[in-house]
Amino acid sequence: xxxxxxxxxxxxxxxxxxxxxxxxxxxxxxxxxxxxxxxxxxxxxxxxxxxxxxxxxxxxxxxxxxxxxxxxxxxxxxxxxxxxxxxxxxxxxxxxxxxxxxxxxxxxxxxxxxxxxxxxxxxxxxxxxxxxxxxxxxxxxxxxxxxxxxxxxxxxxxxxxxxxxxxxxxxxxxxxxxxxxxxxxxxxxxxxxxxxxxxxxxxxxxxxxxxxxxxxxxxxxxxxxxxxxxxxxxxxxxxxxxxxxxxxxxxxxxxxxxxxxxxxxxxxxxxxxxxxxxxxxxxxxxxxxxxxxxxxxxxxxxxxxxxxxxxxxxxxxxxxxxxxxxxxxxxxxxxxxxxxxxxxxxxxxxxxxxxxxxx
Amino acid sequence: xxxxxxxxxxxxxxxxxxxxxxxxxxxxxxxxxxxxxxxxxxxxxxxxxxxxxxxxxxxxxxxxxxxxxxxxxxxxxxxxxxxxxxxxxxxxxxxxxxxxxxxxxxxxxxxxxxxxxxxxxxxxxxxxxxxxxxxxxxxxxxxxxxxxxxxxxxxxxxxxxxxxxxxxxxxxxxxxxxxxxxxxxxxxxxxxxxxxxxxxxxxxxxxxxxxxxxxxxxxxxxxxxxxxxxxxxxxxxxxxxxxxxxxxxxxxxxxxxxxxxxxxxxxxxxxxxxxxxxxxxxxxxxxxxxxxxxxxxxxxxxxxxxxxxxxxxxxxxxxxxxxxxxxxxxxxxxxxxxxxxxxxxxxxxxxxxxxxxxx
DNA sequence: TTTAGCACTCTACACATCCAAGTGCCAATC
DNA sequence: GATTGGCACTTGGATGTGTAGAGTGCTAAA
Numbered sequence: 002x003x004x005x006x007x008x009x010x011x012x013x014x015x016x017x018x019x020x021x022x023x024x025x026x027x028x029x030x031x032x033x034x035x036x037x038x039x040x041x042x043x044x045x046x047x048x049x050x051x052x053x054x055x056x057x058x059x060x061x062x063x064x065x066x067x068x069x070x071x072x073x074x075x076x077x078x079x080x081x082x083x084x085x086x087x088x089x090x091x092x093x094x095x096x097x098x099x100x101x102x103x104x105x106x107x108x109x110x111x112x113x114x115x116x117x118x119x120x121x122x123x124x125x126x127x128x129x130x131x132x133x134x135x136x137x138x139x140x141x142x143x144x145x146x147x148x149x150x151x152x153x154x155x156x157x158x159x160x161x162x163x164x165x166x167x168x169x170x171x172x173x174x175x176x177x178x179x180x181x182x183x184x185x186x187x188x189x190x191x192x193x194x195x196x197x198x199x200x201x202x203x204x205x206x207x208x209x210x211x212x213x214x215x216x217x218x219x220x221x222x223x224x225x226x227x228x229x230x231x232x233x234x235x236x237x238x239x240x241x242x243x244x245x246x247x248x249x250x251x252x253x254x255x256x257x258x259x260x261x262x263x264x265x266x267x268x269x270x271x272x273x274x275x276x277x278x279x280x281x282x283x284x285x286x287x288x289x290x291x292x293x294x295x296x297x298x299x300x301x302x303x304x305x306x307x308x309x310x311x312x313x314x315x316x317x318x319x320x321x322x323x324x325x326x327x328x329x330x331x332x333x334x335x336x337x338x339x340x341x342x343x344x345x346x347x348x349x350x351x352x353x354x355x356x357x358x359x360x
Numbered sequence: 361x362x363x364x365x366x367x368x369x370x371x372x373x374x375x376x377x378x379x380x381x382x383x384x385x386x387x388x389x390x391x392x393x394x395x396x397x398x399x400x401x402x403x404x405x406x407x408x409x410x411x412x413x414x415x416x417x418x419x420x421x422x423x424x425x426x427x428x429x430x431x432x433x434x435x436x437x438x439x440x441x442x443x444x445x446x447x448x449x450x451x452x453x454x455x456x457x458x459x460x461x462x463x464x465x466x467x468x469x470x471x472x473x474x475x476x477x478x479x480x481x482x483x484x485x486x487x488x489x490x491x492x493x494x495x496x497x498x499x500x501x502x503x504x505x506x507x508x509x510x511x512x513x514x515x516x517x518x519x520x521x522x523x524x525x526x527x528x529x530x531x532x533x534x535x536x537x538x539x540x541x542x543x544x545x546x547x548x549x550x551x552x553x554x555x556x557x558x559x560x561x562x563x564x565x566x567x568x569x570x571x572x573x574x575x576x577x578x579x580x581x582x583x584x585x586x587x588x589x590x591x592x593x594x595x596x597x598x599x600x601x602x603x604x605x606x607x608x609x610x611x612x613x614x615x616x617x618x619x620x621x622x623x624x625x626x627x628x629x630x631x632x633x634x635x636x637x638x639x640x641x642x643x644x645x646x647x648x649x650x651x652x653x654x655x656x657x658x659x660x661x662x663x664x665x666x667x668x669x670x671x672x673x674x675x676x677x678x679x680x681x682x683x684x685x686x687x688x689x690x691x692x693x694x695x696x697x698x699x700x701x702x703x704x705x706x707x708x709x710x711x712x713x714x715x716x717x718x719x
Numbered sequence: 720t721t722t723a724g725c726a727c728t729c730t731a732c733a734c735a736t737c738c739a740a741g742t743g744c745c746a747a748t749c
Numbered sequence: 750g751a752t753t754g755g756c757a758c759t760t761g762g763a764t765g766t767g768t769a770g771a772g773t774g775c776t777a778a779a
Contacts, residue, residue, distance in 0.1 A: 027741050040753050045742070063741050063760040141498045141510055149518065151500055151508060159508065159522050238615045247608050249600055256597045386772050399722050404773070422729040422772045 004054075004075075010037070011047050012056055013080040016068045020317045023244055025065030070282045070316070073294070077279045077320050084321035086329060090119045094326065098333045108334070109300070109310050110233050116326045117236035122314030127265050128231045128300075128307065134190045135224070138182040145169040150216065152223050158307060160223050166215060174209055178216055181205040186220065194224065231308075232262040245292055245315045254290040255313070269309050272299035277327050282316050294318045298327040300334065363413075363434075369396070370406050371415055372439040375427045379676045382603055384424030429641045429675070432653070436638045436679050443680035445688060449478045453685065457692045467693070468659070468669050469592050475685045476595040481673030486624050487590045487659075487666065493549045494583070497541040504528040509575065511582050517666060519582050525574060533568055537575055540564040545579070553583065590667075591621040604651055604674045613649040614672070628668050631658035636686050641675050653677045657686040659693065 004012070014034065018026045028048060032041040048066055051057045056072035059065075068076065086094070097111045106128050113124040134155040141149040146169055151161040185202045186194065199217060206213035237259065246252045258264060268289070272278055280295040289295050296318075297311025310330065312323045363371070373393065377385045387407060391400040407425055410416045415431040418424075427435065445453070456470045465487050472483040493514040500508040505528055510520040544561045545553065558576060565572035596618065605611045617623060627648070631637055639654040648654050655677075656670025669689065671682045 025741090029741075041741095042743095042753055042755095043751085046752090049743080059742085061760060062743095063739090063758090065741065139500045139508075141500065143512060143518065149498075149510060149520075153502060157503075159502065161508075161520065163518050235619065238612050238619060241608055241612045241615070249606050253597055253600050256600070260594065260597060384772090388772075400772090401722055401724095401774095402720085405721095408774080418773085420729060421774095422727090422770090424772065 008047055008051060009080060011044060012051055012068075012072060013076065015048070015051075015057060015066055016072060016076045016080070016317075019068060020319055023315075023317060025060055025067050027065035030065075068317070070284045073281045073316065073320075074284065077281070077324075081321045084319075084325040086119075086325055090326070091329075093119055094329055094333070098330070106231070109308065110235075112330050112334075113233065113310050114235050116310070116312060116323075116330065117239065119326055120312060120314070120319065120323050121239050121242070122312045122318055122323065123234060123236045123240050124310070124312050125232060125234045125265065125297075126308070126310045127233075127269060134188060135186050137187055138179055138220075140175050140179045142172050142175055145171075148175055150219055150223075152220070162219050162223060164215065164219050166212065168211060170209070170212060174212065178206060178212065182216070182220065190224070194221070232265045234259050234313075240314065243315045245317070251290075251292055255293055258290055265309075268295065269297070269299065269306065272297065272306050272309055274299055274301045274306055275331075277324050277331070279320060279324070292316050294320070296320065296323045296327060298331045300331070367406055367410060368439060370403060371410055371427075371431060372435065374407070374410075374416060374425055375431060375435045375439070375676075378427060379678055382674075382676060384419055384426050386424035389424075427676070429643045432640045432675065432679075433643065436640070436683075440680045443678075443684040445478075445684055449685070450688075452478055453688055453692070457689070465590070468667065469594075471689050471693075472592065472669050473594050475669070475671060475682075475689065476598065478685055479671060479673070479678065479682050480598050480601070481671045481677055481682065482593060482595045482599050483669070483671050484591060484593045484624065484656075485667070485669045486592075486628060493547060494545050496546055497538055497579075499534050499538045501531050501534055504530075507534050509578055509582075511579070521578050521582060523574065523578050525571065527570060529568070529571060533571065537565060537571065541575070541579065549583070553580070591624050593618050593672075599673065602674045604676070610649075610651055614652055617649055624668075627654065628656070628658065628665065631656065631665050631668055633658055633660045633665055634690075636683050636690070638679060638683070651675045653679070655679065655682045655686060657690045659690070 011031065014031055014036070015026050018030070018034075028041040028045040031037065031044050032039060037044065048057060051072075052059065052066065055069060056075065057066040058069050060067060093115045094112070097108070097115045106126075109126040109128065113126040117124040136153045136155045139151040139153065141151070143149055143163070146167075147163060147165045148170070149161055150164050151159065153159050181202055185198055185205070189198065202217060203210070203213050206216075237256070240246045240255065241252070246255065268280065271280070277296060277298045280289050280297075282291050282293060283289055292315065294314055294316045295311060296314075297309045299306045300308040300310065310327065312318070312327065314323070370390065373390055373395070374385050377389070377393075387400040387404040390396065390403050391398060396403065407416060410431075411418065411425065414428060415434065416425040417428050419426060452474045453471070456467070456474045465485075468485040468487065472485040476483040495512045495514045498510040498512065500510070502508055502522070505526075506522060506524045507529070508520055509523050510518065512518050540561055544557055544564070548557065561576065562569070562572050565575075596615070599605045599614065600611070605614065627639065630639070636655060636657045639648050639656075641650050641652060642648055651674065653673055653675045654670060655673075656668045658665045659667040659669065669686065671677070671686065673682070
């Protein structure tokens with residue numbers, strides 16, 4: 002059954018009002034809200050329809066109506082109007098983007114903070130996927146018992162590890178290991194590194210077995226795991242100012258999401274490049290806790306999603322404002338990281354990478 | 361006025377009981393608690409004394425007594441008995457420590473998590489101070505528009521940054537920059553880098569001014585700032601299981617501390633090498649939020665505090681258990697990082713450094 | 720010095736009441 | 750047929766009252 006224009010208008014009003022106040026909205030307050038020249042009874046019956054169609058629900062018999070996830074979904078997809086950022090808001094964002102930050106990671110962190118300031122919700126920034134293809138390895142000799150292993154990926158991301166050893170190595174061994182790595186692992190992604198590749202590498206390094214094993218273990222870890230450290234969350238306290246999170250249990254469910262950072266990576270797999278996504282409550286899966294909303298915008302480099310920046314708030318968050326902020330930042334970011342890409346397309350010049358990738 | 365033995369015993373009992381239950385403890389329950397063969401009236405008068413001496417206080421007239429920060433202080437310093445870790449607890453910790461983790465940072469994170477599991481409080485691990493002395497710089501050419509700058513400090517800590525540039529560089533320029541950095545900055549700490557040092561460096565790189573400026577800015581940042589990213593907090597949700605944090609305002613004050621991570625660094629300045637410190641509420645300064653307790657153990661490398669691992673919980677936390685866990689881990693850690701130091705004392709072999717220093 | 724007894728204070732809880740908000744339904748009206 | 754006013758009904762929240770229980774301070778007696 003299609004929604005009539007009037008139903009749409011009423012649904013939009015209900016959601017707008019609920020987002021603003023957080024109180025269930027009743028037929029009377031809507032009727033008084035001039036824009037409808039209808040009595041509360043009429044509105045009541047329309048709301049009744051909307052409820053049976055699944056867009057609204059009542060916390061209890063004598064309360065007003067509250068949007069369901071499905072209600073929010075239609076609102077976000079087709080009802081809400083565009084939000085235009087105000088002067089101060091633009092200033093906050095522009096300041097971050099004009100800041101001379103050489104690292105995209107830092108930039109994203111700052112932007113997330115700024116967006117949190119504008120919207121008053123918690124924000125996160127997230128960088129790095131897990132299916133990188135190795136471009137090459139580099140090593141730096143630190144001392145006889147340790148060295149730095151640097152992995153440069155095709156998409157420009159850089160990770161590194163400081164590897165400690167039990168037995169001393171020489172610069173020569175290290176150099177040989179680097180060459181062996183480059184010879185065997187270049188062009189492969191994590192899931193392509195199988196036993197034969199490993200044996201190949203160990204064969205090349207057979208005079209220093211222990212060392213080779215250690216190196217492989219580190220490489221494996223660098224390739225395989227999402228890098229939890231790269232999820233930065235800011236402004237969790239802001240959530241405590243919303244009544245829906247004053248309930249300890251609710252807040253706990255959100256907090257525990259924050260502590261399982263790898264879940265962000267899963268969430269990000271829903272990301273559509275260049276487009277702001279909205280996940281409402283546990284709409285589809287169990288990815289997000291109930292009563293919360295997620296809005297995020299993926300960051301793509303060379304057509305590949307390498308991260309995201311986003312907002313976490315109550316389900317009734319001000320989606321239009323949040324979406325506007327994220328869009329504005331994402332549009333600006335393309336300008337920031339675009340030039341480097343343009344300059345050096347053939348080499349796929351690192352548009353990013355940033356230190357945070359190291360770990 | 362000195363505390364009589366009996367007063368001490370009563371104070372200890374009150375605190376033990378309060379830590380266990382979280383309820384204010386009354387004279388009657390203490391009197392019944394066999395170990396005193398005194399009537400409740402006597403205990404009452406003793407408690408009255410303890411109250412006027414500042415060790416106890418009453419939430420309201422008809423409630424039992426609750427320890428003050430001063431009360432906890434005496435408890436921690438001289439009253440509490442030693443806690444012996446149980447088999448399962450030892451197992452949890454041993455497993456972490458025996459894990460082949462090449463990086464001290466990772467090790468500390470895991471240990472913090474384990475201690476959280478044992479004690480059921482929030483934990484943190486923190487790595488890196490800000491007054492490092494530069495041992496040398498290394499660079500890695502990534503592509504024409506970016507490179508990796510690696511700073512190796514005297515104490516073995518390693519930091520790195522992926523630096524992006526607006527103009528292309530050559531491997532030769534990069535190599536020259538590295539040599540210039542090593543020539544001018546080696547052996548200096550952040551506060552020793554003044555204008556003349558900067559001018560010296562710029563003079564050496566005068567044919568590529570922009571590049572030199574960028575490099576200096578990055579170096580400055582690497583040297584100067586506490587690295588917020590290096591504070592890892594785990595198990596915040598655990599705190600929500602204690603009634604004292606069910607109050608939203610209280611919990612908020614703790615959370616906001618977590619969001620100002622640099623405050624950990626300040627807190628750490630109180631650290632005494634090799635010794636577990638306890639900070640109770642806002643005992644002295646405003647460092648810690650009221651109603652919370654901090655217990656932490658600094659990690660020293662070459663006599664210098666480079667980090668800490670610790671526990672954050674309600675003021676009435678089980679200090680003896682927490683202290684025992686931290687002590688055990690710290691003792692074990694010395695063994696872990698000791699060997700590398702021993703093997704290569706002259707060179708001040710990196711006992712650590714770990715990737716997380718990069719950022 | 721210790722103790723038993725007692726009056727007093729305060730909180731937590733259960734219970735009752737009242738009120739406002741909002742609903743659904745129905746008959747009257749446009 | 751859509752809209753509306755009227756009305757009975759439901760419900761949660763706020764407010765008030767009474768009671769039980771825990772704990773105290775004080776005092777007089779042991």
